Amino acid sequence: MNKSTKMLTRAGVALLSVAALAACGSKSSSSKGAAEANLSFPAEVTHEGSAIKGGQFKYAVVAASATTGLMIDELRQQTVDTAFGNMVDISMFGYDGSRKLDDSGLAKVDFDTEAKKITVTLTGKDYKWSDGEPFTIDDYLFTIEKMADKGYTGVRFDEKFTNIVGMDEFVAGTADKISGIEKVDDYTAVLTVKEMKPSMMYAGGAVPSYVTPKHLFKDIPVADWEKSEYARATTKIVGMGPFKVKEVVNGESITFEANEHYFKGKPKVDSLKMDIVSPDTIVSEMKAGHYDVADMPVDQLDSYKNLTNVTLLGQLESSYEYLSFNFGKYDEASKKNVMNPDAKMNDAKLRQAMGYALDTKTAGEKLYNGLYHPATSLIISFFGDLHDSEMEGFAYNPEKANKLLDEAGYKDVDGDGIREGKDGKPFKISLAARKRTEANEALVQQYLAWWKEVGLNVELYTGRTIELNSFYDMVQANDENIDAYLGGWSTGYDPMPNMWGPTNKFNMSRFVSDDNTKLLEAIGSVESFDKKTNLENYKKWQENAFNEAFAIPLFESEAVTAINKRVKNWDTYYGSASKASAAQWEKVELTADKGVAE
Secondary structure: OOHHHHHHHHOOOOOOOHHHHHHHOOOEOOOOOHHHOOEOOOOEEOOOOOOOOOOEEEEEEEOOOOOOOEOOOOOOOOHHHHHHHOOOOOOOEEEOOOOEEEOOOOEEEEEEOOOOEEEEEEOOOOOEOOOOOEOOHHHHHHHHHHHOOOOOOOOOOOHHHHOEOOHHHHHHOOOOOOOOEEEEEOOEEEEEEOOOOHHHHEOOOOOOOOOOOHHHHOOOOHHHHHHOOOOEOOOOOOOOOOEEEEEEEOOOEEEEEEOOOOOOOOOOOOEEEEEEEOOOOHHHHHHOOOOOEEEEOHHHHHHHOOOOOEEEEEEEOOEEEEEEEOOEEEEOOOOEEEEOOOOOOOOHHHHHHHHHOOOHHHHHHHHOOOOEEEOOOOOOHHHHHHOOOOOOOOOOOHHHHHHHHHHHOOOOOOOOOOOEOOOOOEOEEEEEEEOOOHHHHHHHHHHHHHHHHOOOEEEEHHHOOEOHHHHHHHHHOOOOOOOEEEEEEEOOOOOOOHHHOOOOOOOOOOOOOHHHHHHHHHHOOHHHHOHHHHHHHHHHHHHHHHHHOOEEEEEEEEEEEEEEOOEEOEEOOOOOOHHHOOOOOOOOEEOOOOOOOO
């Protein structure tokens, strides 16, 4: 055993066989998009058997925490809420395998870069909300206006909205309408913007995509939306998605019925039951045939890779794990992140040393069956050419970590193996980490051990990992007792790293620098519509992010989805029914009344 493997064993982790991956299937490739290439499992399956009429589809949302009950994407923040919400509430635009906007959604977009205009046109003229009311461009424009309301309680009002001409005056109350919005007819609107941004071309990018039923929300103060029965998991919620809510068990389960007004066609299954299932029990539940689909814990691959009643599909995750730090606060008055000049983690060499101290390669192989890979950049390989594949990132190098700490002035003054601060006094880093799987618990303990090996005293805030919702409440509020935190970020399909911008609320570290801001502006400039310039700008941003080390990328990963053999027409291509999105539910069918058991 090498040093890293011994340490993993000391953390109480059973070492898993990486060789088992060889039996899991050859690498698959697909014309659907770069993200589906080089997977350990295939990306689609059509099981044998004749489809029955209707039936109930059973979906397991694998999570260690409950849903908050928020269903509309204007307000929800957690991935568990999104899994449920996407069955009812969808955004305006569809996209292709490269995550670029196309005409497969409720609306399409056309760009005039010289005039700085975006034309949004509905792709149909007879669309209806799930309650049968007409869906028009008014619903879209209403949503933009209301998200700019001072009473808005969510975190989604960002640069994509403030970029619209006249938005600043509207928010300030010096104008009673947004001058950059023009309604052409019931199906078309034109947005005039201050700057054309390349991320406008991508799903989840710089074009507002949220849509709210105006006929229900127009008489509700925006400050009260979050409490409204139209925003939460109730039978009153109305959306444009494939299903309607039929029954709710608060925080645990929702039963949906097919939406006969779904713009792609009524789903072929009669109903959909989604339950939150613990990562600790999902393998036995799938083995028993209790669920049709589940995104499986990759750390448990050995326990389910040979099940005969399911097919395993793969997907490159549009997310990454990272280590970041508490640098300051979000100032509500200025709507900006503000750094604290006295923050404990302000020294870049200290942050870099923490990155070099972690052996993510060994951890990914031993704890996650090789399906977790070291992330070398905050622009992950999911984004193809935009990812700087030449970057080595913070590859495990404890000698370099020790050298950086010495140079920064963190030295072991009393000889006990633990470094003191620059002032010679005891130095402790308080780390917050979210509660997830058993493997993650072992990983967090291993991080603490690796940091101790280079003389850093890092302790868990509260003494243990923290429930997901509470964790993000603490981190987003910049709890002064937290110096660093282990987070996860779902990038979506827009590569633009706005998360780390000076005004973004999701920049929970609150890091701000002139260099970072200028490079983000370059990525978002009209010049970056040119592919070569775009690549250059992304590379420069990644290099600077590495040097400033405001966040240490840890892992990117492959997801494994288990599909019961009674399910027909399922795939993991982006834009499909997998990952609880809404795009392909009109095609999914069942071949039996009950799930196939092992």
